[in-house]
Amino acid sequence: MRFRQLGSSDLQVSEISLGSWLTYAGGVEADATAACTRAAFDAGITFFDTANAYGRGAAETAWGEILADYRREDYVLATKVFFPMSDTDRGLSPEQIAKQIDASLQRLRTDHVDLYQCHRFDARTPIEDTMEALAEVVRSGKARYLGFSEWTPDQTRAGLAAAPSDVTFVSSQPQYSMLWRAPEGEVFDVCREHDISHVVWSPLAEGVLTGKYLPGEAVPVDSRAASDEMNGFIKQKLTDATLEAVQRLRPVAEGAGLTMAELALAWVLRRPELASAIIGASRPEQVHANAAAAGIELTPDTLRAIDEALGDVPVAGYRLAPGASDQITHRS
Numbered sequence: 001m002r003f004r005q006l007g008s009s010d011l012q013v014s015e016i017s018l019g020s021w022l023t024y025a026g027g028v029e030a031d032a033t034a035a036c037t038r039a040a041f042d043a044g045i046t047f048f049d050t051a052n053a054y055g056r057g058a059a060e061t062a063w064g065e066i067l068a069d070y071r072r073e074d075y076v077l078a079t080k081v082f083f084p085m086s087d088t089d090r091g092l093s094p095e096q097i098a099k100q101i102d103a104s105l106q107r108l109r110t111d112h113v114d115l116y117q118c119h120r121f122d123a124r125t126p127i128e129d130t131m132e133a134l135a136e137v138v139r140s141g142k143a144r145y146l147g148f149s150e151w152t153p154d155q156t157r158a159g160l161a162a163a164p165s166d167v168t169f170v171s172s173q174p175q176y177s178m179l180w181r182a183p184e185g186e187v188f189d190v191c192r193e194h195d196i197s198h199v200v201w202s203p204l205a206e207g208v209l210t211g212k213y214l215p216g217e218a219v220p221v222d223s224r225a226a227s228d229e230m231n232g233f234i235k236q237k238l239t240d241a242t243l244e245a246v247q248r249l250r251p252v253a254e255g256a257g258l259t260m261a262e263l264a265l266a267w268v269l270r271r272p273e274l275a276s277a278i279i280g281a282s283r284p285e286q287v288h289a290n291a292a293a294a295g296i297e298l299t300p301d302t303l304r305a306i307d308e309a310l311g312d313v314p315v316a317g318y319r320l321a322p323g324a325s326d327q328i329t330h331r332s
């Protein structure tokens with residue numbers, strides 16, 4: 001495994017990290033969750049990403065149990081706050097932040113997380129109130145550092161400007177893959193200026209970039225796309241045009257002596273703005289296969305061949321991730 005520094009923090013994170021969206025919040029049975037998490041440690045992965053909202057606490061609870069077998073100083077733990085935990089519990093108000101961090105720590109069976117991330121921007125709460133509440137979480141020792149996910153460049157600037165002088169953001173969590181390149185513009189630029197690293201989600205486009213979904217064919221029965229529970233997002237990516245373009249990557253990967261997954265992960269990690277690619281995995285073999293991408297450097301010829309193979313593939317995605325808003329509220 002290789003490690004990179006997370007923004008201006010003193011955290012070293014593994015280039016490949018393990019996430020617990022969908023898979024460990026109900027989709028993957030408890031035994032497989034434990035097997036994948038243990039496989040991550042075996043493969044040298046020491047950075048784990050979850051959220052209070054994944055399975056409304058279920059993903060954090062599962063990891064609380066499994067991670068209790070490891071020394072706390074041997075892994076970097078990230079969680080998030082924003083999405084609904086009940087009809088009334090949601091967002092980034094000071095009350096919610098204070099309540100949700102305590103609930104997350106209890107489920108995760110730890111006294112602190114290394115990284116506390118705003119899962120989205122809360123357009124209803126004045127940004128000054130959110131930043132003050134986040135600063136309190138850091139001051140109390142419940143989180144070491146702060147991050148955000150899917151904030152627009154303006155929201156990022158507003159958050160940084162409103163942050164009390166003793167705290168700042170060290171990480172951003174955007175969706176980023178060969179099929180979703182939107183952050184390469186202003187999002188990367190603003191974060192670079194402020195020494196904020198990216199830890200990116202769905203680097204395999206939910207498995208699509210492994211090449212296992214074939215145009216015109218039924219999806220594999222044991223895949224995310226086959227599960228009713230999970231196929232909401234992935235469905236948008238399963239167009240014939242996208243799947244045909246992905247198949248054109250196969251000879252590129254073979255030519256480089258790589259698997260499709262390695263090619264996709266090495267592609268995101270080519271950017272120095274990234275600290276880590278957060279993978280999902282439903283089986284331990286996938287964890288090992290994906291961890292092997294750390295340290296792989298793609299040649300300029302391979303990078304060119306990737307762009308040629310993908311051509312103008314209609315990128316399945318959205319300008320902002322689901323749940324995001326570009327509004328900003330200030331204290332009156």
Ligand SMILES: NC(=O)c1ccc[n+]([C@@H]2O[C@H](COP(=O)([O-])OP(=O)(O)OC[C@H]3O[C@@H](n4cnc5c(N)ncnc54)[C@H](OP(=O)(O)O)[C@@H]3O)[C@@H](O)[C@H]2O)c1
Pocket residue numbers: 018019020021022023049050119149150173200201202203204205206207208210212222223224225261278279280281282283285286287289290321
């Ligand atoms: N901040 C946000 O808003 C946000 C949003 C989404 C995700 N995330 C974070 O990012 C993490 C990763 O997201 P993701 O799960 O979409 O990532 P991903 O790595 O793009 O997709 C993971 C899925 O692809 C399949 N897969 C993985 N490796 C494979 C391999 N080697 N061969 C074949 N199939 C493979 C598996 O699904 P199957 O085997 O079931 O097909 C796996 O669950 C999440 O767990 C979460 O922590 C954050």
